[in-house]
Amino acid sequence: MTxxxxxxxxxxxxxxxxxxxxxILLLVIYSFNASRLVTVWAGFxxxxxxxxxxxxxxxxxxxxxxxxxxxxxxxxxxLGTMAAIALSRYKRFHGxxxxxxMVYAPLVMPxxxxxxxxxxxxxxxxxxxxxVTVTLAHISFTMCFVTVVVQSRLTSFDRSLEDAAMDLGxxxxxxxxxxxxxxxxxxxxxxWMLAFTLSIDDLVIASFTTGPGxxxxxxxxxxxxxxxxxxxxxxxxxILIAIVSTGVVIAALxxxxxxxxxxxxxxxxxxx
Amino acid sequence: xxxxxxxxxxxxxxxxxxxxxxxxxxxxxxxxxxxxxVDDLSLSIYEGEFFALLGASGCGKSTLLxxxxxxxxxxxGRIILDGEDLAGIPPYRRPVNMMFQSYALxxxxxxxKNIAFGLKQEGMAKADIAERVEQVLKLVxxxxxxxxxxxxxxxxxxxxVALARSLAKRPKVLLLDEPLGALDKKLREETQFxxxxxxxxxxxxFIMVTHDQEEAMTLACRIAVMDKGQILQVATPTEIYEAPNxxxxxxxxxxxxxxxxxxxxVNGECITIETTAGLDxxxxxxxxxxxxxxxxxxxxxxxLKIAVEPIGGPNVMEGEVxxxxxxxxxxxxxxxxxxxxxxxxxxxxxxxxxxxxxTWHDRVFVxxxxxxxxxxxx
Amino acid sequence: MSGAPxxxxxxxxxxxxxxxxxxxxxxxxxxxxxxxxxxxxxxLVALFLVPFLIVVKxxxxxxxxxxxxxxxxxxxxxxxxxGLKQLSxxxxxxxxxxxxxxxxxxxxxxxxxxxxxxxxxIAYPLAYGIAKASPAWRTxxxxxxxxxxxxxxxxxxxxxxxILKPEGLFNQLLLFxxxxxxxxxxxxxxxxxxxxxxxxxxxxxxxxxxxxxERMDHSLTEAAADLGSPPLKSFWTITFPLSxxxxxxxxxxxxxxxxxxxxxxxxxxxxxxxxxxxxxxLEFFTNRDWxxxxxxxxVLVALLVVPIALFQRQQARAG
Numbered sequence: 001m002t003x004x005x006x007x008x009x010x011x012x013x014x015x016x017x018x019x020x021x022x023x024i025l026l027l028v029i030y031s032f033n034a035s036r037l038v039t040v041w042a043g044f045x046x047x048x049x050x051x052x053x054x055x056x057x058x059x060x061x062x063x064x065x066x067x068x069x070x071x072x073x074x075x076x077x078x079l080g081t082m083a084a085i086a087l088s089r090y091k092r093f094h095g096x097x098x099x100x101x102m103v104y105a106p107l108v109m110p111x112x113x114x115x116x117x118x119x120x121x122x123x124x125x126x127x128x129x130x131x132v133t134v135t136l137a138h139i140s141f142t143m144c145f146v147t148v149v150v151q152s153r154l155t156s157f158d159r160s161l162e163d164a165a166m167d168l169g170x171x172x173x174x175x176x177x178x179x180x181x182x183x184x185x186x187x188x189x190x191x192w193m194l195a196f197t198l199s200i201d202d203l204v205i206a207s208f209t210t211g212p213g214x215x216x217x218x219x220x221x222x223x224x225x226x227x228x229x230x231x232x233x234x235x236x237x238x239i240l241i242a243i244v245s246t247g248v249v250i251a252a253l254x255x256x257x258x259x260x261x262x263x264x265x266x267x268x269x270x271x272x
Numbered sequence: 273x274x275x276x277x278x279x280x281x282x283x284x285x286x287x288x289x290x291x292x293x294x295x296x297x298x299x300x301x302x303x304x305x306x307x308x309x310v311d312d313l314s315l316s317i318y319e320g321e322f323f324a325l326l327g328a329s330g331c332g333k334s335t336l337l338x339x340x341x342x343x344x345x346x347x348x349g350r351i352i353l354d355g356e357d358l359a360g361i362p363p364y365r366r367p368v369n370m371m372f373q374s375y376a377l378x379x380x381x382x383x384x385k386n387i388a389f390g391l392k393q394e395g396m397a398k399a400d401i402a403e404r405v406e407q408v409l410k411l412v413x414x415x416x417x418x419x420x421x422x423x424x425x426x427x428x429x430x431x432x433v434a435l436a437r438s439l440a441k442r443p444k445v446l447l448l449d450e451p452l453g454a455l456d457k458k459l460r461e462e463t464q465f466x467x468x469x470x471x472x473x474x475x476x477x478f479i480m481v482t483h484d485q486e487e488a489m490t491l492a493c494r495i496a497v498m499d500k501g502q503i504l505q506v507a508t509p510t511e512i513y514e515a516p517n518x519x520x521x522x523x524x525x526x527x528x529x530x531x532x533x534x535x536x537x538v539n540g541e542c543i544t545i546e547t548t549a550g551l552d553x554x555x556x557x558x559x560x561x562x563x564x565x566x567x568x569x570x571x572x573x574x575x576l577k578i579a580v581e582p583i584g585g586p587n588v589m590e591g592e593v594x595x596x597x598x599x600x601x602x603x604x605x606x607x608x609x610x611x612x613x614x615x616x617x618x619x620x621x622x623x624x625x626x627x628x629x630x631t632w633h634d635r636v637f638v639x640x641x642x643x644x645x646x647x648x649x650x
Numbered sequence: 651m652s653g654a655p656x657x658x659x660x661x662x663x664x665x666x667x668x669x670x671x672x673x674x675x676x677x678x679x680x681x682x683x684x685x686x687x688x689x690x691x692x693x694l695v696a697l698f699l700v701p702f703l704i705v706v707k708x709x710x711x712x713x714x715x716x717x718x719x720x721x722x723x724x725x726x727x728x729x730x731x732x733g734l735k736q737l738s739x740x741x742x743x744x745x746x747x748x749x750x751x752x753x754x755x756x757x758x759x760x761x762x763x764x765x766x767x768x769x770x771x772i773a774y775p776l777a778y779g780i781a782k783a784s785p786a787w788r789t790x791x792x793x794x795x796x797x798x799x800x801x802x803x804x805x806x807x808x809x810x811x812x813i814l815k816p817e818g819l820f821n822q823l824l825l826f827x828x829x830x831x832x833x834x835x836x837x838x839x840x841x842x843x844x845x846x847x848x849x850x851x852x853x854x855x856x857x858x859x860x861x862x863x864e865r866m867d868h869s870l871t872e873a874a875a876d877l878g879s880p881p882l883k884s885f886w887t888i889t890f891p892l893s894x895x896x897x898x899x900x901x902x903x904x905x906x907x908x909x910x911x912x913x914x915x916x917x918x919x920x921x922x923x924x925x926x927x928x929x930x931x932l933e934f935f936t937n938r939d940w941x942x943x944x945x946x947x948x949v950l951v952a953l954l955v956v957p958i959a960l961f962q963r964q965q966a967r968a969g
Contacts, residue, residue, distance in 0.1 A: 009782055012775030013791070019772065020798050020852060023809035026819060030812065083690035093687055102694040104962040108902060110910020110954075112930040113947045117701035120944070124704055140697040143690070148965075163343055164376035166363040168390030168441065172682040178389075182380045193800075201802045204912050208934075218804050225808050225917065237805040244800045252793060265423045 024241060031234035048235040058236065061220040065200050068131065068216065072138035073196035079139065080146025080195070081188055085176070087147070088154040106144040114141050115208030122209060129211030137209040138199040145198060146191035153187030154180075197244075283493065284508075285318035294319040294477055295340070295445065300349035302335050302501075309335040311501035312349070322471045322478045324492035326485060326525075332501040333481045337447050340479070342366045354444055364393070369443035373450040375434035377422040383409070383433050384418040390441045408436040411470065428459050435467075439474070448480040452487055464490050485525045489513065497521045513572075519648060522570045527604075529576075529615045531569040532650070535561050542642065545569055549611045554586040557647035571645035573618040578605060578628060579637045586642055591615075593634045605630065607638050702951075709944035710737040741945035751929065751946065755953065758926040761840060761915075762908040765847035766855075769904050770897065772848060773855035777896075778889075780856075781863035792860065799853045807846055807917050814842050814918070838920025846914035847904070855900035862896030863889070895964070902961035906954055926950055 005013075031049075035042035052058060083103055087096075106114060118137045119129075127133055161183070165175040181188070203218040210216065217236075224233055285291040293316035302310040310332040317323045325333040338344045340351060342363030351358045358366065369390070378386055384405050391401045409415050412432040422430055431454070438446055451467065452460045468491050471478050482488050488495045489509040496506045497520075505517045516522035519530065533547035538561060545553040545567060553569055561567060582588070594614060595606035605617045615638060619628070630636065745751045780791040798806060813819045814837040821833040836842050866889065874884040912927035919925065926946065933943035 005779065005782055008775070009779035013779040016772060016776035016779075016852070016856075017794060019849065020795070023806060023813060023849070024798060024801065026813065027805070027809040079690045079693055082686045083694075086687040086690060090683060090687060093683075095691065098699075099687075099691055099694065100966050101962055102698050104965050105958055106698060107965075108906035108954075108958060108961055110907055110912075110927055110950065112910055112912050112927045113702075113705070113951060116930060116934060116943060116947050117705045118697065120704045120708055120940070121697070121701035136697065140693070143693070147690075158374060158376065160372045160374050160376040161378060163341075163363070164370070164372055164437075165378070165389070166343075167341055167366075167368075167370045168437070169364045169393035170389070171362075171364055174393065176682070179378055183378075197800050201804065203804055204931075218802065221802075221804055221808070222913075225804075225811070233808065237802065237808070240805065241801050245797070248793065248797055248800060255789075262423065265421065268420075268424045269426050269429075 027234055028238045028241065031231065031238040033231060033234075036231060048231040049239075052232050052235050052239075055232065057215075058217070058220055058232070061215050061217040064131070064214050065217040068135050068138060068206075068214075069196045069199040072135045072142060072199045073192050075135075076139045076143040076195040076199075077146050077188060077192040080143035080191055081150050081184075083143065083147040084150035084154055085180075088151050103144050103147050106141050107148065111141075111202070111204035112208075115205040118205065119208040129209060130214040131210075134206050134210040134214055134216070137205050138195075138202065141202075141205060142195035142198045145194050146188075149191040149194060150184060150187050153184045157184065193247075283320070285321070286316070286494065291318060293317060294321075294354060295479075296352040297336070298350050298352065300336075300339065300346045300351060302332070302339060302344060303347045308501050310339070310346075313501065313503055314349075315496060315503060315506065317477065317479065319477055320475050322468070322491055322493045323480070324488035324495045325479065325481045325498055326483070326488040326495050327498035328483055328524075331498040333498050334449060335501075336498075337370070337449060337479065337481050340445070341368055341370045341447055367444040368447055369438040369441055369445075370447040370449065371434050371438040371451055373453055375422075375430050375454070377430060377433055377437070379422050382419050382421055383414065383425070386422070386433060387437045387440050390437065394441065404440055408440045411439070412436045427455055428463065431455060431463065435470075439476070443476065445477045445479060448478060450482055450484075451480060453482070453484070460487070467491060489525075497524060499524075515646065516570070519568060519570060522646070522648075527573050527616055527618070529571045529573065529645075531571070531613075531645075533567065533569070535563050535565045535567055538563055543647065545647070549609075549613050551589065551609075551611060551613075554642050555645065555647055556643040559647060559649060561647065561649060566650040568648045568650055569645050570648055571615075571640060573604065573616040574602075574620075575644035576615065576617040576638055576640045578607070578617050578619060578630070579639065580628060580630075580634070581637070583637055583639055585639050588637055588639045589615075590635070590637055593630050593632055593636060596630065596632065607636060609638070705944045706948055707737075708941055709741055709948045710739065711941050712738070712740065741941045742949070744942060745945055745949060750924070751926075751949075754924045754926045754929045755949070757924070758909050758911075758950075759953070761843055761847070761925065762905050762911075765844050765851070765908055766901050766905040768844060769848045769851055769855045770901065773852055773900065774859055774897070776852075777856045777859035777863055780860050781866075788864070792857070795853050795856050795860075803850060804913060806850060807914055810842070810846055810849065810918060811837065814845070837918060838922070840919065840923050842918035842920075843915050843923060843925070846918045847908050847911065850914065851904040851908060854903040858899040858903065859893060859896040862893045866892050899961075899964060902957060902964070906957050906961065909954060910950055 030041075032044050032046065033041055034045035034047060083099070086093075087100060087103065090096075115137070118133075118140065122129060122133045122136075157180070161179055162175050165179045166172070170178060200216075201218060202216070203222050206216045207219055207222075210219070221233055221236065224230055295315075295317040297313055297315040300310055300313050301308065313332075313336070325336060327333045335344060339346055340353075340358075342358065342361060342365075345359070353366075353368070378389065381389065387405045387408060388401050391404055396404070405418070406415070409418055412435055414429060414432055414436065417425065417429060417433075422433065425433065431451070435451070452463055455463060464487065471491075480488070480491060489512075492509060494506060494508055495512050497504045497512065499520060505512060505521050507515070507517075512521065512525050516525065519528075522528045523530075531545065531547045531549075531551065531553055533545045533551075533553070536544045536546045536552075541556045541558075543555055543557050543561060545555055547553060547569075555569055557567075577583070589609050591607040591609040593605060594608040597604040597606075600621070602618050602620055605619065607615050607617055609615060617638060776795070780788055780795070783791055811818075815821075816833040816835060816837070818837070820836070821830075824830045825833065836845075870888055870892070871881075871884050874888050875881070879887065910927040910930075911925065912931055915923060915925040915928050916931070919928075927950075930943050930946050930950070933939050933946060937943075
């Protein structure tokens with residue numbers, strides 16, 4: 001089979017990727033601009049990064065965001081994985097339709113509605129808004145994304161592996177921890193990453209559900225952006241992009257090493 | 273029905289009226305929604321048997337196996353293993369083990385860990401596990417591969433690991449789901465003999481599911497031919513092939529020529545059949561028939577002879593060579609009789625030139641003896 | 651072996667009865683199943699379904715200038731019933747009576763629909779190109795589509811402000827090239843919202859389309875070519891229809907959230923282009939009228955309930 005790309009294919013890809021990356025690239029470049037004016041290039045400088053270091057407000061918000069993200073992503077991964085198993089392994093139980101609905105609806109539900117409804121719940125329960133409520137809210141809206149990621153892995157999973165484990169005497173719980181979980185681990189990890197990213201990225205739901213003392217980084221960025229473009233925000237963004245890119249590159253390298261190992265195993269199997 | 277014997281003629285507990293079956297399916301029905309995968313089926317299997325469930329895909333054979341393993345529960349009826357009703361016992365508490373069609377080897381565990389998995393669940397001591405693993409690896413001749421991962425093994429090696437893993441717990445019954453299905457032809461033939469030897473050596477009851485009639489014939493003591501959730505015939509391979517109890521079984525296991533017609537005269541065992549195509553067939557019938565009965569005469573292709581010159585004997589028919597298929601050891605001819613009917617004839621290529629120098633449209637004579645085929649009442 | 655092969659086999663231990671007495675709850679299989687289904691189920695009911703019902707409830711209650719700024723209609727059971735009698739459609743009448751809300755709904759749906767179509771026009775060729783690339787390249791290209799998604803959504807929207815504003819980079823480029831001699835006003839117009847939505851939601855459209863194209867058997871187009879169909883015709887008769895599930899999934903993933911989008915219209919659309927997500931936000935944070943905010947949200951969900959249901963059906967079928 002040949003993989004020849006037509007001119008049209010190349011042009012559409014170049015256009016698509018330029019559109020995706022140009023704004024981010026510009027943002028990174030201008031974070032090193034010496035001038036406060038975003039549109040005028042006044043030479044290379046790291047002044048905004050140094051300013052950032054002295055901005056207690058931003059650093060505190062980043063710390064809150066990180067804590068909320070780590071905690072909510074972890075709990076959401078546990079709950080989301082459970083839901084994925086329930087939906088893909090148990091075809092018949094009471095309220096399965098309702099559960100399917102409650103898993104897929106939040107994926108597309110406008111954030112203002114999710115945020116508003118959770119806030120009203122917390123008010124009704126008389127919970128003080130803050131770290132706890134924003135974490136609970138993030139668990140709820142990110143767990144469904146985890147479910148979708150894990151579920152797609154479970155669907156392509158060879159069910160006879162679980163049957164085999166039970167046939168060999170493993171109870172469902174042992175089967176899950178010894179066979180299923182080790183094999184779906186990459187999907188669970190991807191689900192966690194997704195939940196974490198959604199959590200640290202969220203502005204709307206956090207704005208509704210958080211309270212004094214638990215301002216998140218996106219809320220801080222938003223309030224500064226509302227006042228106008230500032231180079232400090234460019235610097236924050238560049239740091240975030242750098243962290244994410246590093247993570248993605250590491251993930252890609254691990255993945256590549258796995259592929260190399262698989263190829264080696266195949267050769268070994270062929271040789272007997 | 274006369275006994276036509278089997279490979280192990282000394283082992284035939286199903287003929288012993290006092291023998292207690294090891295496994296019994298009693299009126300078992302399995303429904304998936306409105307679909308009946310298994311329909312009121314009863315079956316007895318004896319200890320030490322190598323039993324084959326043979327049928328096309330969707331005939332219910334795998335469902336039967338999965339019910340025995342505990343992955344499906346019967347909608348009706350019960351399954352008894354060694355005197356114990358299996359109802360309500362989950363798969364992980366049943367004394368049966370299964371070798372899966374896909375092998376289902378845990379990809380994240382080494383060969384040794386795969387085999388040890390079931391033993392660990394039993395809570396066996398570490399030293400005993402190591403000993404047992406070594407033992408079964410030796411049994412399947414994979415001692416040197418203990419540390420490898422499944423994806424570092426060839427197809428044949430994976431098959432043997434799957435077998436070793438399912439045997440490690442010394443189950444009362446070993447279930448094999450299309451055990452050789454994923455192997456290529458050459459390897460399959462070799463493995464068939466190994467598997468048969470292994471079963472002989474261990475004496476464990478094996479129940480195999482397969483759609484491959486050849487595999488069932490070579491391996492099994494007895495075969496159950498299944499269709500639409502029901503068992504059509506349970507018998508030894510020889511009986512299934514030489515004395516099928518229905519046209520479906522005859523057709524499913526090997527090739528057949530079918531002559532339909534009515535009995536014209538009966539003289540003891542010897543009868544004359546007038547076929548709908550206007551031929552007269554002299555035949556011997558084991559089943560009692562009377563004149564006027566509608567019957568079918570079912571004849572295997574290798575039971576016919578072809579000659580270029582007119583030959584003697586009963587049932588000589590004339591025709592022309594319509595098609596030739598050369599298989600190597602045998603050649604299959606399609607002969608178009610003068611009445612338009614096509615008959616299949618198989619001839620062994622005993623010499624390198626082949627039995628006859630036949631080519632398309634040659635005039636030939638076809639002949640078969642009275643007892644070459646089987647009379648079946650319709 | 652002894653005994654007769656008759657139907658009363660001696661010594662059959664019926665586990666049925668024993669198992670029945672102990673009850674299914676005690677079996678490990680039952681416990682695992684109950685936990686795996688029950689825990690996420692209860693969570694979703696408590697933090698998705700119940701909150702939404704509260705929104706409905708509050709949308710039917712009256713404004714009180716207090717903290718919390720609505721008449722609490724629940725608490726103990728007695729006041730719950732009393733509360734039910736106080737329910738009124740006043741908030742909905744208010745929404746219906748003010749053109750501002752109606753216009754916001756229409757504008758939101760129109761912008762979401764238009765942006766969905768635009769996203770599709772850019773995403774399809776992109777996905778098609780990736781699917782046609784060699785397998786080694788494909789992984790990298792898919793990664794490149796996903797990568798921006800991992801970076802902050804807020805940041806990516808924010809990046810466009812610097813590009814689109816009158817003295818921004820886009821206008822500078824056009825002025826430099828001599829295409830225009832007056833800066834174009836793009837920021838704070840619907841055009842900027844379109845750009846923002848297309849940009850932010852591009853991966854959501856590209857990935858499902860790519861997935862359905864990649865799954866497709868390559869020999870299908872070869873068979874079509876072999877049967878004498880020219881490439882473009884093969885595309886429209888074979889490739890495109892088979893990629894429709896991906897297209898549909900992508901459209902839902904863009905259209906539904908875009909309708910209620912807040913950040914993009916707020917940062918790029920300016921104050922004159924009022925979309926419904928922003929309306930909810932303003933009612934809630936600025937006007938502090940929680941019942942009306944709830945009513946606006948309920949109407950939005952009512953508008954989206956059909957596409958959401960269709961999306962769920964499609965996802966459930968694919969899963």
